[in-house]
Amino acid sequence: MKRRPDLPPRTRGRFARRLTSAAARGQFELPVCQACGTVQYPVREACRSCLSDNLRWEAVAPGATMLSATIIRHSTDAYFQTLRPLGMASVRLDAGPVAMVRYDCSDGPVAPGTRLQIQNQLDRSGEAILVAVPEQAKGSSDVLRDPNRQIGGKTVLITGADGGIGKALVKALRDAGAAKIIAATRRPQESAADSVVQSLLLDVTDQAAVARAAELHGHEVDILINNAGFTAVAGLLDADTMDGATREMQVNYFGTLAMIRGFAPHFSARKQGVIVNVLSVLAHVSLPSMGSYCASKAATLSLTQGVRAELLPWGVRVCAVFPSTVDTAASADSPPPKLAPAQVASAIVTMIRDGSEESYPGAIASDLAGALRADAKAVEREMALGLPEPR
Amino acid sequence: MQLPRSYEGVAVAVPVSTVRPRTTRRSVHWFFGQTLDQLIRQAGISKSDIDGLAVASYTLGPDNAASLAEYFDMEPRFILDLPYGGAAGVMAMTRAARAIQAGDASIIACLAADLAPSGYGIYSNFSAFTRDHIYPYGGGGANATFALITANYMAANGAVAEDFGRICVAQRANGAQHALTMFKKPLSMEDYLSARLIADPLRLFDCVPRCCAGEGFLVMSEDRAQSLGLPFARIGGAIERVNGYSQEPVMSHVGIAMDRDRLYNQASMSPQDMDFVQAYDDYPVIVMMQLEALGFCGHGEAPKLVREKRLTADGDLPLNTGGGMLALGQPGAAGGSLGMNEALRQLTGKSIGATVADAEAGVVSCFGTVNYDRGLCSSAAILTKGRAA
Ligand SMILES: NC(=O)c1ccc[n+]([C@@H]2O[C@H](COP(=O)([O-])OP(=O)(O)OC[C@H]3O[C@@H](n4cnc5c(N)ncnc54)[C@H](OP(=O)(O)O)[C@@H]3O)[C@@H](O)[C@H]2O)c1
Numbered sequence: 001m002k003r004r005p006d007l008p009p010r011t012r013g014r015f016a017r018r019l020t021s022a023a024a025r026g027q028f029e030l031p032v033c034q035a036c037g038t039v040q041y042p043v044r045e046a047c048r049s050c051l052s053d054n055l056r057w058e059a060v061a062p063g064a065t066m067l068s069a070t071i072i073r074h075s076t077d078a079y080f081q082t083l084r085p086l087g088m089a090s091v092r093l094d095a096g097p098v099a100m101v102r103y104d105c106s107d108g109p110v111a112p113g114t115r116l117q118i119q120n121q122l123d124r125s126g127e128a129i130l131v132a133v134p135e136q137a138k139g140s141s142d143v144l145r146d147p148n149r150q151i152g153g154k155t156v157l158i159t160g161a162d163g164g165i166g167k168a169l170v171k172a173l174r175d176a177g178a179a180k181i182i183a184a185t186r187r188p189q190e191s192a193a194d195s196v197v198q199s200l201l202l203d204v205t206d207q208a209a210v211a212r213a214a215e216l217h218g219h220e221v222d223i224l225i226n227n228a229g230f231t232a233v234a235g236l237l238d239a240d241t242m243d244g245a246t247r248e249m250q251v252n253y254f255g256t257l258a259m260i261r262g263f264a265p266h267f268s269a270r271k272q273g274v275i276v277n278v279l280s281v282l283a284h285v286s287l288p289s290m291g292s293y294c295a296s297k298a299a300t301l302s303l304t305q306g307v308r309a310e311l312l313p314w315g316v317r318v319c320a321v322f323p324s325t326v327d328t329a330a331s332a333d334s335p336p337p338k339l340a341p342a343q344v345a346s347a348i349v350t351m352i353r354d355g356s357e358e359s360y361p362g363a364i365a366s367d368l369a370g371a372l373r374a375d376a377k378a379v380e381r382e383m384a385l386g387l388p389e390p391r
Numbered sequence: 392m393q394l395p396r397s398y399e400g401v402a403v404a405v406p407v408s409t410v411r412p413r414t415t416r417r418s419v420h421w422f423f424g425q426t427l428d429q430l431i432r433q434a435g436i437s438k439s440d441i442d443g444l445a446v447a448s449y450t451l452g453p454d455n456a457a458s459l460a461e462y463f464d465m466e467p468r469f470i471l472d473l474p475y476g477g478a479a480g481v482m483a484m485t486r487a488a489r490a491i492q493a494g495d496a497s498i499i500a501c502l503a504a505d506l507a508p509s510g511y512g513i514y515s516n517f518s519a520f521t522r523d524h525i526y527p528y529g530g531g532g533a534n535a536t537f538a539l540i541t542a543n544y545m546a547a548n549g550a551v552a553e554d555f556g557r558i559c560v561a562q563r564a565n566g567a568q569h570a571l572t573m574f575k576k577p578l579s580m581e582d583y584l585s586a587r588l589i590a591d592p593l594r595l596f597d598c599v600p601r602c603c604a605g606e607g608f609l610v611m612s613e614d615r616a617q618s619l620g621l622p623f624a625r626i627g628g629a630i631e632r633v634n635g636y637s638q639e640p641v642m643s644h645v646g647i648a649m650d651r652d653r654l655y656n657q658a659s660m661s662p663q664d665m666d667f668v669q670a671y672d673d674y675p676v677i678v679m680m681q682l683e684a685l686g687f688c689g690h691g692e693a694p695k696l697v698r699e700k701r702l703t704a705d706g707d708l709p710l711n712t713g714g715g716m717l718a719l720g721q722p723g724a725a726g727g728s729l730g731m732n733e734a735l736r737q738l739t740g741k742s743i744g745a746t747v748a749d750a751e752a753g754v755v756s757c758f759g760t761v762n763y764d765r766g767l768c769s770s771a772a773i774l775t776k777g778r779a780a
């Protein structure tokens with residue numbers, strides 16, 4: 001699809017685009033030569049020092065020192081023209097190379113020698129950009145000035161808002177300054193609505209109801225969180241009938257698809273909007289004791305990738321959170337350790353704010369994500385062997 | 392010091408330039424055609440006498456020297472493409488000179504032409520590093536890159552805006568007298584300092600205006616030049632350096648700074664013998680680095696030099712006597728031949744603007760190929776007035 005002029009350029013080469021993978025996770029990785037240790041930047045497919053092609057993308061030290069800074073007041077790019085003035089600087093990375101970065105120029109050019117922290121962030125086109133912020137800065141900064149990263153003043157719709165994670169999400173987004181939260185639930189709620197939270201009766205498997213909700217609220221919703229979910233807790237062969245597997249697909253996959261199909265056109269028309277899908281680490285690997293659930297989350301992960309690609313040219317972000325077991329009704333029978341629902345909710349708030357598109361809250365999920373990147377087959381076997389002895 | 396073989400017996404002659412509109416509906420081939428036509432007419436030769444073509448252009452692609460040969464119905468036995476922008480002028484001349492000495496060709500036309508880029512996204516695909524790591528950072532183009540280099544130079548050497556302004560004001564004064572100038576009106580220091588910022592600390596008049604144009608000259612044997620009755624220049628010495636000082640975190644030298652002694656030794660001359668300097672002037676900070684590299688002052692001392700010297704054609708350090716790209720515009724890769732042609736005009740008594748009195752020798756310095764955070768190619772040559780044997 002042709003690039004819209006109100007989005008940043010997407011012209012990178014394939015190898016450099018690998019910067020995006022880490023940025024999607026909110027991490028800063030560069031190719032490191034396995035033969036001599038040289039960190040490569042600008043990224044190269046051969047070591048600039050020893051010519052080895054044995055390069056691995058690894059997390060590198062985020063520290064840097066300012067070399068020289070400018071303020072771009074005239075750009076040859078239509079998108080950047082709308083964002084002027086823009087801070088651009090060259091910095092010496094603690095990891096070795098010199099890198100071009102964006103920085104916040106609202107107080108003028110940052111002085112040479114200033115210590116900085118580099119963040120690898122996604123811009124509105126989904127391309128990775130190195131951003132320099134003060135060394136002591138906490139959290140992510142909005143140097144790229146992406147309206148899709150703000151929560152303050154925004155309207156959020158959350159499905160399954162009366163569930164364990166759903167309730168935590170309502171609280172976290174209210175605390176983050178959302179102006180309006182549409183809490184969608186399948187059952188009528190007793191607690192009365194207040195000035196921020198408004199309830200909406202919605203079964204995500206009822207396509208007509210979803211279409212109605214989109215028609216009614218599509219114009220106002222900025223952030224859609226697809227959280228409603230169902231777990232049958234059964235193996236694919238172990239279950240007596242296919243009812244549970246069917247319901248999982250209906251709620252988790254088709255419910256999410258219906259919601260996105262309803263709301264996405266409103267987002268793309270405004271060239272703004274964020275969709276967050278609540279997935280699970282089990283979207284990446286099957287846990288046999290709940291095999292049909294894993295399949296439904298895997299389908300929803302594929303859906304997430306597909307709609308992300310379709311919406312990228314329209315300035316609409318699609319994010320996903322991949323928790324391990326969370327302490328809610330849905331996992332009452334699962335063994336500990338379990339994440340608190342508030343941890344998942346706060347990971348989602350952070351993901352929206354820092355512009356990343358994947359979040360693995362807690363050590364278990366992030367370790368598992370690392371293990372899956374390194375050797376997915378090994379993790380699959382580990383999950384398989386975790387089954388009780390066959391009867 | 393191991394010196395390269397001398398360039399003796401080689402003549403460089405017939406500097407030509409086309410019209411230089413800011414925009415055009417013509418293709419770059421037209422500018423090449425006009426350049427070639429002028430070369431032939433002014434040299435009094437026919438098209439078939441040219442048996443070598445050296446070509447520099449950013450906008451000629453996908454065509455090249457071979458397709459130009461077909462376009463103009465020529466059958467050269469030597470061709471050369473030089474996609475090195477501002478560095479191409481001297482590089483074309485030295486390569487052509489070696490080919491003449493080796494007998495690979497007898498008359499080589501060194502041609503450069505380009506159209507002014509326009510519209511959005513013009514720098515998005517300049518090189519892989521630019522596309523991947525520069526353009527997505529704000530599309531500031533070369534201005535942003537040289538703003539970083541300028542800011543760093545100012546901090547390191549105590550240069551102030553007026554120092555850069557001196558170069559710009561002097562060049563525009565030279566340029567005002569030039570037949571091909573884009574600006575008849577000279578520039579005052581006040582104009583320079585009050586111009587709007589483009590990329591801090593660069594202001595409007597630090598950045599050269601773009602135009603469409605072709606530039607060309609011929610390289611042949613001295614014997615041939617004399618039999619054709621052409622005034623010519625000799626090459627006293629030449630140097631080039633690619634990716635020099637690559638470990639500098641921010642560029643503070645042009646590469647040829649490491650080759651300066653070879654240049655002067657080959658010519659058996661010194662900076663004091665130079666009657667003028669033609670230095671690539673995409674940004675004044677690069678002019679300063681070239682003055683340092685060529686030994687007119689020490690490293691980092693150019694701000695002091697430009698405060699002390701008069702840089703106009705009648706001054707004690709005549710610099711870019713035709714006005715440079717600041718006055719004549721930057722026709723893309725053809726900007727790299729402006730200095731060559733101005734030097735040839737001064738040395739062959741064919742000045743079309745401000746004239747350096749009794750010019751016997753001068754130095755031409757080229758610079759270009761901005762890839763990531765610096766220019767990669769620099770080259771320089773000493774040219775001397777050719778005399779009938
Ligand atoms: N708990 C975990 O260990 C864990 C781990 C990873 C991911 N997740 C995911 O996190 C999300 C929230 O789950 P949770 O742990 O908070 O479980 P929960 O407490 O059971 O909440 C699930 C919510 O989804 C709602 N829901 C179910 N079917 C619906 C439908 N057809 N239409 C509308 N809403 C419907 C539920 O409403 P009703 O109560 O009315 O059915 C409930 O509000 C789910 O997508 C789940 O897959 C959970």
Ligand SMILES: [Zn+2]
Binds near residue numbers: 035050
């Ligand atoms: Zn290496």
